[in-house]
Amino acid sequence: MNNFTFYSPTYFVFGKDQECETGKYVKRFGGSKVLIHYGGGSVVRSGLLDRVKASLDKEGISYVELGGVQPNPRSGLVYEGIDLCRKEGVDFILAVGGGSTIDSSKAIAAGTVYDGDFWDYYMGKPVVDALPIGTVLTIAAAGSEGSPDSVITKEEGMFKRGASGEGFRPKFSILNPALTQTLPAFQTAAGVADIMAHLFERYFTTTKDVEVTDRVIEGLLLTMINEAPKVIANPNDYEARANIMWAGMMAHNNCCGVGRAQDWASHDIEHELSAVYDCAHGAGLAVVFPAWMTYNMHHDVMRFAQLAVRVWGCQMDFANPEKTAKAGIEALRRFFKSIGMPGNFEELGAKEEDIEMMAHTACYGNGRTGHIGGFASLSEEDVANIYRLML
Amino acid sequence: MNNFTFYSPTYFVFGKDQECETGKYVKRFGGSKVLIHYGGGSVVRSGLLDRVKASLDKEGISYVELGGVQPNPRSGLVYEGIDLCRKEGVDFILAVGGGSTIDSSKAIAAGTVYDGDFWDYYMGKPVVDALPIGTVLTIAAAGSEGSPDSVITKEEGMFKRGASGEGFRPKFSILNPALTQTLPAFQTAAGVADIMAHLFERYFTTTKDVEVTDRVIEGLLLTMINEAPKVIANPNDYEARANIMWAGMMAHNNCCGVGRAQDWASHDIEHELSAVYDCAHGAGLAVVFPAWMTYNMHHDVMRFAQLAVRVWGCQMDFANPEKTAKAGIEALRRFFKSIGMPGNFEELGAKEEDIEMMAHTACYGNGRTGHIGGFASLSEEDVANIYRLML
Numbered sequence: 155m156n157n158f159t160f161y162s163p164t165y166f167v168f169g170k171d172q173e174c175e176t177g178k179y180v181k182r183f184g185g186s187k188v189l190i191h192y193g194g195g196s197v198v199r200s201g202l203l204d205r206v207k208a209s210l211d212k213e214g215i216s217y218v219e220l221g222g223v224q225p226n227p228r229s230g231l232v233y234e235g236i237d238l239c240r241k242e243g244v245d246f247i248l249a250v251g252g253g254s255t256i257d258s259s260k261a262i263a264a265g266t267v268y269d270g271d272f273w274d275y276y277m278g279k280p281v282v283d284a285l286p287i288g289t290v291l292t293i294a295a296a297g298s299e300g301s302p303d304s305v306i307t308k309e310e311g312m313f314k315r316g317a318s319g320e321g322f323r324p325k326f327s328i329l330n331p332a333l334t335q336t337l338p339a340f341q342t343a344a345g346v347a348d349i350m351a352h353l354f355e356r357y358f359t360t361t362k363d364v365e366v367t368d369r370v371i372e373g374l375l376l377t378m379i380n381e382a383p384k385v386i387a388n389p390n391d392y393e394a395r396a397n398i399m400w401a402g403m404m405a406h407n408n409c410c411g412v413g414r415a416q417d418w419a420s421h422d423i424e425h426e427l428s429a430v431y432d433c434a435h436g437a438g439l440a441v442v443f444p445a446w447m448t449y450n451m452h453h454d455v456m457r458f459a460q461l462a463v464r465v466w467g468c469q470m471d472f473a474n475p476e477k478t479a480k481a482g483i484e485a486l487r488r489f490f491k492s493i494g495m496p497g498n499f500e501e502l503g504a505k506e507e508d509i510e511m512m513a514h515t516a517c518y519g520n521g522r523t524g525h526i527g528g529f530a531s532l533s534e535e536d537v538a539n540i541y542r543l544m545l
Numbered sequence: 546m547n548n549f550t551f552y553s554p555t556y557f558v559f560g561k562d563q564e565c566e567t568g569k570y571v572k573r574f575g576g577s578k579v580l581i582h583y584g585g586g587s588v589v590r591s592g593l594l595d596r597v598k599a600s601l602d603k604e605g606i607s608y609v610e611l612g613g614v615q616p617n618p619r620s621g622l623v624y625e626g627i628d629l630c631r632k633e634g635v636d637f638i639l640a641v642g643g644g645s646t647i648d649s650s651k652a653i654a655a656g657t658v659y660d661g662d663f664w665d666y667y668m669g670k671p672v673v674d675a676l677p678i679g680t681v682l683t684i685a686a687a688g689s690e691g692s693p694d695s696v697i698t699k700e701e702g703m704f705k706r707g708a709s710g711e712g713f714r715p716k717f718s719i720l721n722p723a724l725t726q727t728l729p730a731f732q733t734a735a736g737v738a739d740i741m742a743h744l745f746e747r748y749f750t751t752t753k754d755v756e757v758t759d760r761v762i763e764g765l766l767l768t769m770i771n772e773a774p775k776v777i778a779n780p781n782d783y784e785a786r787a788n789i790m791w792a793g794m795m796a797h798n799n800c801c802g803v804g805r806a807q808d809w810a811s812h813d814i815e816h817e818l819s820a821v822y823d824c825a826h827g828a829g830l831a832v833v834f835p836a837w838m839t840y841n842m843h844h845d846v847m848r849f850a851q852l853a854v855r856v857w858g859c860q861m862d863f864a865n866p867e868k869t870a871k872a873g874i875e876a877l878r879r880f881f882k883s884i885g886m887p888g889n890f891e892e893l894g895a896k897e898e899d900i901e902m903m904a905h906t907a908c909y910g911n912g913r914t915g916h917i918g919g920f921a922s923l924s925e926e927d928v929a930n931i932y933r934l935m936l
Contacts, residue, residue, distance in 0.1 A: 155722075155787040157560025162553060168804065169548025331546075363784035365771055366792045369764035377757045393754035396546040400804070401757045409800065413559065413791070 155364055155413035162407045164300050165326040168400065170392075172328045173290050176206045176248070177213035183286055183325035185246025188217040189239055191259045192250045193224070197292065200336060206250055206290055218242050223251060226428050226435065227258040229308045232272060235262035239285070249289045249324075253296020253348075253435075256289050260304035260322045263287050276306055277521055281319025289327040293334055294399040295345030295436055297352055297406025299327035307429055313520050314429040316421075329403065331395035339386055343493040344436030346382040349402045350375060351439040355418050356411035357461065358450075358529040368460075370410040375465045377401045379489060386493050419527030420446045423537060426512035431503050440495035441502050444487045445543035448480075450530040455479050499544050506545055513538035546755055546804035553798045555691050556717040559791065561783075563719045564681050567597045567639070568604035574677055574716035576637025579608040580630050582650045583641045584615070588683060591727060597641055597681055609633045614642060617819050617826065618649040620699045623663060626653035630676070640680040640715075644687020644739075644826075647680050651695035651713045654678050667697055668912060672710025680718040684725055685790040686736030686827060688743055688797025690718035698820055704911050705820040707812075720794065722786035730777055734884040735827030737773040740793045741766060742830040746809050747802035748852065749841075749920040759851075761801040766856045768792045770880060777884050810918030811837045814928060817903035822894050831886035832893050835878045836934035839871075841921040846870050890935050897936055904929035 167179065180188060188210060190203070197203045198221075210217055220235050238244070239262060249259035263284040265272030275281050281302070291299045298304065302322045307314040334342070353371045377397055384394035404410065423446065424438040451458050459475040462468040462482025471477040487497065496502045517524050517534040525531045532540070558570065571579060579601060581594070588594045589612075601608055611626050629635070630653060638657075640650035654675040656663030666672050672693070682690045689695065693713045698705040725733070744762045768788055775785035795801065814837065815829040842849050850866040853859040853873025862868040878888065887893045908915050908925040916922045923931070 155560070155784060155791075157563065160557040160559065161555075163556075164552075165554075166551040168551065169546070172548065363788065366765070366768045366788040366795070369768045370761055370795070371764075373760035373762075373764035374757070377760045380756055393546060396804070397754065397757040400546075404757070404761070404800065409795065413787070 156361060156415070158412045160408065160412050161320065162300060162323065162409065164324045164407075166300070166329060166403065167326060168329045170330060170332055172330050173202060173205055173333070174209050176288070176290055176328060177209035177211070177215055179326040179328070180210065180215055180246055180248060180288055181213045183246070183288065185248070185286065185288070186215060187242065187244050188215055188246045188248050189235065189242070189244045189262065190217050190219045190248050190250060191223065191235060191255055191262065192221050193252070193255050194221070196336070197250050202290070202292070202333065203250060206248070217248070218244065223255045223258045225254050226307050226314065226432060227254040229273065229306055232258055232261040232265060232306060236265040236272065239266040245285060247285050247287045249287065250292070252291065252293035253298045256296065256298040256324070257304040257306060259287055259289070260284065260298070261306050261317070264317070264321060273308060275317035275319070276308070276315040281317055281321040284321035287322070287324045289324050291327060291329050291333070291399070293337055293341060293345050294395070294402035295348040297349065297402050299324060299329065300403040300407035305425070312429045314425040315520050329399050331392055331399045334395050334399065335390050335392070337389070339389065339494055341434070342385055342389070343382070343495050344434040344440070345402070346378055346398065346436070346493060347440040347490060347495055348436035349398070349405045350378050351420060351436070351443060352405040353410070354443055355421060356414065356416050358417045358457065359414040360529060361414040364414045367410045367412065367414055372464050374401045374405055374410065379465070382493050415528045417527050417529035419530070419532050422516050422526045423540060426516050427502065427504055430508060430512060433502050433504070437496050437502060440490040441498060441544050442540070444483055444490070445540050447483045447486070448543055449536070449540045451476070451479050451483070453530045458482055504544070509538050509541040513541060547752060547806070549803045551799065551803050552711065553691060553714065553800065555715045555798070557691070557720060557794065558717060559720045561721060561723055563721050564593060564596055564724070565600050567679070567681055567719060568600035568602070568606055570717040570719070571601065571606055571637055571639060571679055572604045574637070574679065576639070576677065576679070577606060578633065578635050579606055579637045579639050580626065580633070580635045580653065581608050581610045581639050581641060582614065582626060582646055582653065583612050584643070584646050585612070587727070588641050593681070593683070593724065594641060597639070608639075609635065614646045614649045616645050617698050617705065617823055618645040620664065620697055623649055623652040623656060623697060627656040627663065630657040636676060638676050638678045640678065641683070643682065643684035644689045647687070647689040647715070648695040648697060650678055650680070651675065651689070652697050652708070655708070655712060664699060666708035666710070667699070667706040672708055672712040675712035678713070678715045680715050682718060682720050682724070682790070684728060684732060684736050685786070685793035686739040688740065688793050690715060690720065691794040691798035696816070703820045705816040706911050720790050722783055722790045725786050725790065726781050726783070728780070730780065730885055732825070733776055733780070734773070734886050735825040735831070736793070737769055737789065737827070737884060738831040738881060738886055739827035740789070740796045741769050742811060742827070742834060743796040744801070745834060746812060747805065747807050749808045749848065750805040751920060752805040755805045758801045758803065758805055763852075763855045765792045765796055765801065770856070773884055806919045808918050808920035810921070810923050813907050813917045814931060817907050818893065818895055821899060821903060824893050824895070828887055828893060831881040832889060832935050833931070835874055835881070836931050838874045838877070839934055840927070840931045842867070842870050842874070844921045849873055895935070900929050900932040904932060
């Protein structure tokens, strides 16, 4: 196991009606003038925003609002948020929404207290200082509620890039599974795919002897496989929603990724898809992962076989472990299909003619130097080949 | 799943040689005058204490020392530590040792800033204020390095009781698996039993639909079952030590116990054993748990069968699930024996004639009102019957 540090100081508040306590937690973590940041109409229509505002009013906390976050959140709104926070003297950012809203909030939180262009962080500068952030989560997916990460798309060039640092860990996150019950099935399933992808990115490692993190990842994957079909069948299954929501946090706060090399090429490969076609990130990942696995299986067949046996319940073929490894990948493909995820470029709305451009941007865009991935180091040609497996 | 909050703000520093950075972390978390608290000679003989002091010297941090913590740490030394901290103006407590040292440090940290008797906390007062605590861990066992808990034995009456609260979460914990390589096999194995017990206490629940925490607990148990025999066979197996050490933290920081009723009767039953016979806590738990399981299996046979199948690899007997449940308990018994743990009263050094006294103290001592346990509510008679199963 590699040396590591792990620091997840977020205060998680989980369960029914907890959003009505938002004001209490903003106060506890020092907020007195809040930016409420959110996306489209659903948080307004559902009454969630009103409940959050009422809880702030109750504590005598003043606030300004900025809505309009889109999926794959854009730099333009971040700049707008930074200006607003500076003008209004905001000292706390409250994200009410999903991963896109939280990621946009993180960018605003860092940008507001930084003299330069916030995009510097997305070009690799570690995030240390940022305004304190709280979240009220509305979809189990990105894990941004407990992570030190944020992904933003720069509108000039449509570059989608991530930033990271301790300043991005939310002070508190409110997770009420009931808030996810109104999500359309497609978004729920895309969230499931995103959570599973965060686990796969960590599972595929070159680090030996990482039993504890292997086993926790496998346990979280088994949870997703058991619980996801329940919420697709019955969107109001609170218990299944709750299991998925906590798994989503644990999948990405890195408690199961510590001490091991991780991969993350699939995220880079997917980011090009959602940057170019504006598809749901999780839907993109559902298409990318079986292709990435098929292409890279030969680097460590036994690890893929282990996943197939322990998580998908495949029988181990001791004479031919590669068959077991492949059976696991096919099980994943069937699973994503069963919850309504796309399975190829066509279903995703992607186009073959863009493959070379996307492979190039994935490997060279925004300061990258030609190879991506920690488990298998992929060249531009490899990435293009992986895209072709999705046709 | 029940509503819950989860807050684990400890900064974990994991890996080889990390104790040499202790001073840096004391500084980061605001310490300027430190009490170094430790147990017996091993941290001195091994040179660990010198390395820790050198790292404090390097940062210009002054310190006083208090050694002499015993297993099952006593109230007497806590009072001594409180006096010393007040006299010397200590503002940070640094525990160098295992669970006993950390628990004693926590008691001193709370007692120093409290006007009353620190034992009030061990009678049920929640711990809010305490001096900041850092730890350098030398045994994977108690999980105190990441938990809000502490257990102390009051010398008058030999009452062993726990206290809990956010003030008890360490600011940082340094986990170097190499420091555990010099432990005697018995202590290593007792640590393993303690970690597994923390998982069982959470696993046996009356809360329905807790798949995510079930699966994580099972993953951590599988880790222990795979890794423990390696370190018993080869004490210098750093990788196995590392897996056990991280599992030990995750087993008890409550990330896998949230949202579910927990049991904890077995800990209460064991606390009487280690209070009366001063046996190793983990060794006591290794004797208690199979007996507790046998006695309480009928409350939820399918949960015991689930554990047997998923963790011990037993074949499910669909015609007679109780047989599967029992096979799992027998597998646990064999496992504890295989790593050198005692299996009954005699091997533990406990005496049949004390059973009624211990059962009474477990159920009525220190303000308890007659029943213990969250999965199965146990009377004094039940507890005595469980002790008898250990004969």
